[in-house]
Structure formats: structure tokens, C-alpha cells
Amino acid sequence: MRQIMMMQAFNEALREEMRRDEAVFVLGEGVQGGAFLVTGGLVQEFGTDRVMDTPLSETAIAGAAVGAAMAGYRPFADLQFADFIFICGDEIFNKAAKWRFIHGGKMKLPLVFFAAIGGYGGFGSEHSQCPESIVMHTPGLKLVLPSTPYDGKGLLKTAIRDDNPVVFFSHKLLLAAMGDVPEEEYTIPFGVADVKKEGKDVTVVATSYQVHVALQVANELEGRFSVEVIDPRTLEPLDIDTIVKSVEKTGRVVIVDEDTKRCGITAEIATQIMESAFNSLRAPIQRVAAANYPIPAGFLEQYVLPQAKDIVTAIETVMR
């Protein structure tokens, strides 16, 4: 099968969906040139009416997307960095998430907020965050975090076709990652976790870039422990059933995510496991996530963001 980069996978998904449905359009800062190349080249095919460069105005971008969605269009709003969702928090968390609900279901809000997450690049505290928990916490928003180009393309196509607001987070370190992507069209449904590696001793639930770190650790530990790695792929909806089934098999769980540990998604997933599979647990659940500090740029970043050795330690702890 051919291999392409994650950002090419996103680009293909956008191109296919824009050809399929004229209501789909792209807006954001620098999208015509293509921030992170995700939207690059689209303007040549679809024109400036459907690939719209905006001024540096995050509330305008997000608000325009929300408004256009309720008025019958299907915007793809590129917010560049996920850290910027806080600038347009009212539009995302109060309007996109709530307006269908509080107005009695009288409208649909088919839109995608696309943003890059993640650190390990020394981007600093306001360009490195993984604000998953606040999105997952907010009723009315769907949340997608692909870890491979295959998942990225299939999930983005589903996100664009969904009639609800979808927050789509892609890790910066994965944008250039290569992976198998078939030529023929496909989509991936939301709420279906993917078992990235089967194992029988311990279940590692990991998201986005951490899926790759977990897989690397699992391979290094091969022979000592048989590690199963599960990628939920979407956090809302969350496929807790696949995770619980694995826990019932292994009895041991490590949850890995790059968001801040306190009130992070690792806490939510751990709680859901305990609510439905407590009797299967043979050791306390271990969580690996960012330490409870802002993310420093430079040398100290490594002491805040989760590292591969932290996953090793967590696995050794649950296996003790």
C-alpha cells in the first residue's frame, strides 16, 4: 500500500469532501498557503470563496464558522494551535457546544475546529498544550485525536460529514509521520477504538502521539511483558467497551495522555474503567500525563511532558 504523511492524508480528506459537498469550506489564518500544509493547494482547485484567508482574529474565525454552520454550510475552521481555543472559548464552548441544545434542537451545527496540539518541540506554554480534557468535559462537542495517517483521513472525512461540532486535534509531531493510506475512499466511524497492538499482560490506553510512544515502549518490553495498546481515536464519543474488554483480559491498566494530569482525560478514563471493571483490576490503575505545571519552553520541557521512561515505570508498577 502507498504511504503518505498525516498532513497529506488530511489534505486528501478535505479535497475529497470539498468535491463531494459544495457546502464545505475552509477558513483560517494562512489557509490558502496552508498552515502545516493541511490546507495547501486547495485554493487552486476550489477558489478563494471556499478557501478563505482571514485576518488574525480567532473569535471572528470561530464565530463565523459557528454562524455559517447553523445557516446551512459546513465550515472547516483551522485554528492553527489548539492553545488558541481559549481565545475563542465563548464561540466554541458556549455557542458551538450549546446552541443546538438550548434552542430545542432547532438547528444543526456541522463544523470542524481543526488545531494542532502537543509539545516536545520547545514551542512554549502557549503553543504546546493538549487541551483535550476541557473539550471532552463540555457536553455538545465531539473530540477526535488521530494517531496515524489512515485514521486521520478516515476520521476527518467523518468529522466533516457529521452534523455536529467536532474538535479535531492533530499532534504536531505526527503531521509529517508516514503511514499506509489506501487510494480508494473510506471513512472511520466515531466511537470505535483501535487496538494498535494486541497483548495479554497489561492494557495501555494512549492518545495521539502517545500511541507511538506506547507502541515503542511495548516493543522494547517484548519478552518481559505482553502489552496491549489501545487508541480510543475519539474521546467523545468514547468507546469504553473496547477498553473494558481489554481490561477484563489483562487486569492491569496504564493510561497515557499528553494533557495535564490533574482533571485530565486519564482521570476520566480511569474512573470509567473502575465503574465497570473494578473487579477485573489486579493492580491500581497508573496514569502517565503532563505534570501539573505550565509547559516550559527549552530544557525543562522534558520534566513536565510525559516521557517513554514514565510509561515503562508505570507498566512495571502495575506488573509488580
Place this chain on the structure above:
Amino acid sequence: MALTNQQLTKLYVNMVRARGLDELLVRAVAEGKSEVFLHSGQGEEAVGVGACTFLREDDYIYPQHRGNGAAHVISKGVSPRAFLAEHYSKATGTCRGLSVFHTSEPSVGIFGIGGTIGTNFSLSLGWGLAAQKRGKGQVVVSFFGDGGSNRGTLHEAMNLAAVWKLPIIWVCHNNLYAMYMPIKDAYPKEDIADLAGGYGMPGVVVDGQDVVAVYEAVQAAVDRARAGQGPSLIECKTYRYRSHVEGMVDFVHADPRPQEEIDDWKKRDPIYLLRNRLLEQGILKQANIERIDAEIVTEVEEAKRFAIESPFPGPSILDEVLYANAKGGAK
């Protein structure tokens, strides 16, 4: 275009209707009806009525929160029954009882009203963009107050709307107070309309107590927007008779609002001004006026009865409305 006698009468009817609904809600708050919440709009009816009564059904509006949007939404075609039923949190309300003090009626271009001031700016961009893309001459009339004019979203939206020539009419209810904050302490100039110059769009000040003046200013801006010439800003000088939240004490900073100021503004009540004009010009006789006023009283009472007798929504609606096309629901 000069208004016909019939159109002038319609403006009068809509203002009396909006005032009647507001007065009813004021009484409901006084009676302790727990679902009812009101930012009274008494004194400001000419703005919503003048701006919305003669819009197209497919034009979009973002109502202002004064009067809980009554003047705006009634003029755009929302029934008083559905408006009131929502205020009693009933299943027959415009938001099926989920929003109470907000109105949603997408079939007449009203998606809703936000709970945060200043999102009219950013959301209206999306409606304006949709209208522009569709190319059928729709416009957006986006209302905000003098308080809303202090939000940063105003800048981002007015700037982008001007750059993209979106068909948006920004209409400010300058009622002199944002909660307890007088505009003179919140904005350095006399006219909010002056902001328009910074975005290269027309900005006009109108007498917000004169419903015909509001109509004429909005209509000129609507014509401009429909012709693809972009946005405009209209500032309506008006006044809020009652407190920020009905049933609560009113202040200017930490002091009471001067009663003389309220009394002075009531001499220029928008309904009173139009009634006099209609009588003076012989468009309506005293008997016609009295008949209209009595009919509205009956209509509003009937709407209240409908609201009270309607059922509350059941909790099953929560899963139904969270997501469109949901297979499951919230877990």
C-alpha cells in the same frame, strides 16, 4: 421609500405588542413565577420594531436581550404564544422550554440569543457569510447594546465584515447604561456610531424613540447591504425605563438612577410618539387606537393562557437535542 398608512399602523401594533408582553412578564416576575426572567425592554421598543418589521422572512437577526428580544422577534414573525410559552419553560415554546428567556425560530431567520454579551458580533459574521455565499440578497441585522460595544469581539467582527463586504447591519441600542455602568464612563466619545469610520463603513446616529427614523436608517443600510456594498453601523439613542434585571434594585454605579432622568425620557416614549403622529396626521382615529390597544391586551392574555396551560417538556428531550442525528445520546 415612505411608509404607507398600513405600514405605520403595523409599526404601532408591533410596539404595543412588545410592550404588552414586557408588562406581562414584569407582572409575572412580581408574582414570583419561578421560570420567568426578564431584562425589561420598556422604552426601547422602537429599535427592534423599526428595524425588523419590514425585513424579509429569510433575513437573519440577532435580537438584543432587552425585552428578552420581544420587539425584535415579534416583528420578525414569531408568535406571542410561542414567545410566552418559552418564558414559562413549556414544550410549546420556541426552544421547547429549554431556554426560557431566549427565542429560536430559524424559519424566520432567528437562531437564538446568547447568554454572553458580544457574541452577536462573531456569530453574525457566519450568517452574513452564508448570506453572501448563497447570493440571494439576504441580510443580517445584528443588535447589541452600549455595553456590548465595549467587547473586543466588536472589533474582530466589524473589521472582517467590512473587509469581506458582508451584508450585515450592526444596530446599537445605546440606552446609556450597561447594567449599572453609564456609557459616559465606558466609552470616550459621544457617539458609538463613530466607530464605523475605523472600518470604512457608514455610521449613523438616529433617534431611537422614533420608530420611523429607525426604520428609515435601517432600510437604507439594508438596501446597501443587499446591493453588495457591505455593512453599516446604526446607533439608536434610547433609554431603559426599568432596572437591568426585573425585580432587582437599579443603580448608576452605587447610586440610584435619577427619577427625573427616567421621567424626562418617558415624555418621549416611542409608543406615545407614534400614537400622536398617527392621530395628528389623521392616519388613525382615537377609536382605532383604542381598538388596537384592546385587541393586543386580549391577544397577550390569550397567549399567557396558552403558555400556562401548555405542558412542560419531558427529560427525554435532553438526549434528543444534544446531538443532531444521534444514535445513542449522552452517556
